[in-house]
Amino acid sequence: MLNIPSKEELIIVAVLLTLTAFFLPKAWRKLASNRREIPGQLGLPFLGETFSIISATNSTHGCYSFVRLRRLWYGKWFKTRLFGKIHVFVPSTEGARMIFTSDFVNFNKGFMKSMADAVGEKSLLCAPHESHKRIRCLLSDPFSMNSLSKFLKNIDKVFFERLKNLEEKGKSFAVLDFSMKITFDAMCNMLMSITDVSLLQQIEKDVTAVTDAMLSFPVMIPGAQYYRGMKETFEQARKRLMETFREMIERRRSGVECYEDFLQSMLDRGSCPSNEKLSDSEIMDNLLTLIIAGHSTTAAAMMWCVKFLDENREVQDRLREEQLSVTKNKSDEIPLTLEDVKCMSYGLKVVKETLRMSNVLLWFPRVAVNDCTIEGKCYEIKKGWHVNIDATCIHYDPDLHKDPMQFNPSRFDEGQKPYSFIPFGSGPRTCLGTNMAKITLLVFLHRLTSGYKWTVDDLDPSLERKSHIPRLRNGCPITLKPLNKMK
Numbered sequence: 001m002l003n004i005p006s007k008e009e010l011i012i013v014a015v016l017l018t019l020t021a022f023f024l025p026k027a028w029r030k031l032a033s034n035r036r037e038i039p040g041q042l043g044l045p046f047l048g049e050t051f052s053i054i055s056a057t058n059s060t061h062g063c064y065s066f067v068r069l070r071r072l073w074y075g076k077w078f079k080t081r082l083f084g085k086i087h088v089f090v091p092s093t094e095g096a097r098m099i100f101t102s103d104f105v106n107f108n109k110g111f112m113k114s115m116a117d118a119v120g121e122k123s124l125l126c127a128p129h130e131s132h133k134r135i136r137c138l139l140s141d142p143f144s145m146n147s148l149s150k151f152l153k154n155i156d157k158v159f160f161e162r163l164k165n166l167e168e169k170g171k172s173f174a175v176l177d178f179s180m181k182i183t184f185d186a187m188c189n190m191l192m193s194i195t196d197v198s199l200l201q202q203i204e205k206d207v208t209a210v211t212d213a214m215l216s217f218p219v220m221i222p223g224a225q226y227y228r229g230m231k232e233t234f235e236q237a238r239k240r241l242m243e244t245f246r247e248m249i250e251r252r253r254s255g256v257e258c259y260e261d262f263l264q265s266m267l268d269r270g271s272c273p274s275n276e277k278l279s280d281s282e283i284m285d286n287l288l289t290l291i292i293a294g295h296s297t298t299a300a301a302m303m304w305c306v307k308f309l310d311e312n313r314e315v316q317d318r319l320r321e322e323q324l325s326v327t328k329n330k331s332d333e334i335p336l337t338l339e340d341v342k343c344m345s346y347g348l349k350v351v352k353e354t355l356r357m358s359n360v361l362l363w364f365p366r367v368a369v370n371d372c373t374i375e376g377k378c379y380e381i382k383k384g385w386h387v388n389i390d391a392t393c394i395h396y397d398p399d400l401h402k403d404p405m406q407f408n409p410s411r412f413d414e415g416q417k418p419y420s421f422i423p424f425g426s427g428p429r430t431c432l433g434t435n436m437a438k439i440t441l442l443v444f445l446h447r448l449t450s451g452y453k454w455t456v457d458d459l460d461p462s463l464e465r466k467s468h469i470p471r472l473r474n475g476c477p478i479t480l481k482p483l484n485k486m487k
């Protein structure tokens with residue numbers, strides 16, 4: 001007897017065949033392509049692991065403890081959901097290469113809206129590809145090594161005087177407070193020749209309000225009271241800053257004021273065709289951008305130099321020896337020159353090692369603008385996902401840096417593998433202030449080690465809460481002692 005299947009059985013078989021036809025090729029393609037799922041916990045819709053990263057940021061272990069913990073759970077690659085968005089932490093040189101080299105093509109900067117509100121839509125941090133290229137090109141010249149000799153002379157004088165003053169007082173002071181003040185004043189002087197103390201204080205207060213808002217908005221709930229309060233404060237601060245910049249530009253244009261500085265070099269392009277000069281709003285947004293991008297990063301790196309040199313006395317001694325020999329035929333009052341700075345080869349390695357270990361910018365955020373694959377097509381990244389180039393993980397990878405926890409400037413005697421040392425990023429968005437930051441750090445190290453020894457007065461390693469830049473909570477307090485040198 002032939003067993004004729006029932007109608008229900010036929011429907012089940014048809015459904016099974018359709019499902020197999022749909023899923024089998026996909027599964028086969030995945031198997032054949034060697035593609036792997038990025039591990040990690042996406043958690044609840046929208047919230048995901050948002051509370052965990054907030055709690056890490058509010059702790060004295062710093063926000064990177066969130067990443068460190070997940071690496072222990074899932075391995076190097078992991079994904080998570082934060083504030084409603086999927087984030088992938090990219091830990092490899094190959095991943096970094098792929099993202100840096102397709103910046104603006106497959107990836108864009110994260111948090112565009114809140115950033116544009118804060119620094120302005122003409123800022124380098126927000127401008128679309130074509131205008132970014134143009135603006136960056138027009139801003140670059142004053143940041144070349146040779147254009148920075150006036151900045152070097154000025155900041156050297158300030159370090160010399162203020163360190164001497166602090167030593168004479170004989171009291172303990174926080175290196176972070178010292179470095180924040182000096183870098184801010186020196187940048188405002190280099191950019192706009194501002195030296196008036198009360199104006200500097202007002203600008204610093206307003207810049208801090210704008211920076212806080214820029215970093216906080218992506219993690220705040222619109223409409224909440226705290227959000228409204230912060231938005232109001234930052235809008236007023238930004239308005240005041242723009243007014244100050246506008247008035248300054250007007251005084252320069254009318255000939256009431258004329259200086260040799262960054263702003264003047266931007267305005268002196270007056271007769272150039274419009275594609276070869278910046279509009280006033282482009283100048284103003286980027287003045288603010290440069291201060292925000294350069295101030296707290298450089299100041300934090302200065303603080304970490306002091307901390308690492310205190311913990312590694314033999315490095316400190318070797319650095320002091322080099323610094324004393326660079327200026328052995330000069331009196332202390334004579335300012336350093338670019339030639340002197342170029343002779344500080346061990347000093348430069350100390351700066352690099354400090355940047356490798358301190359990771360002033362922990363990771364560099366991007367958003368995928370297209371579906372793509374990463375790490376030799378191993379991992380799929382979907383359009384809209386956030387990818388964070390994890391510089392900290394790369395800088396502490398034992399396969400790239402031997403004994404990575406060891407502060408060892410001599411590791412830079414040898415060349416580094418591409419994308420294994422990226423404190424200033426890479427590609428079209430690489431840091432515009434690299435030379436300025438290096439000069440500031442080298443001059444600081446010179447004045448500190450060739451003039452003084454110091455003791456760190458509080459060794460507490462706790463990090464500042466709620467800070468996106470790793471900084472010691474106590475600001476690294478030190479007391480200076482003059483060095484008895486024979487010249």
Ligand code: HEM
Nearest residue numbers: 290293294297298301364423424425429431432433436437
């Ligand atoms: C130790 C100090 C500094 C560090 C570690 C640092 C690091 C970085 C990094 C990693 C980037 C790229 C971020 C990304 O790819 O998303 C960047 C961009 C930038 N930095 Fe720095 N920076 C420092 C100092 C400065 C200074 C002194 C200035 C200028 C006054 C500056 C101006 C900029 C600007 C304008 C950008 C954006 C470039 C663009 O998007 O085209 N930085 N910085």
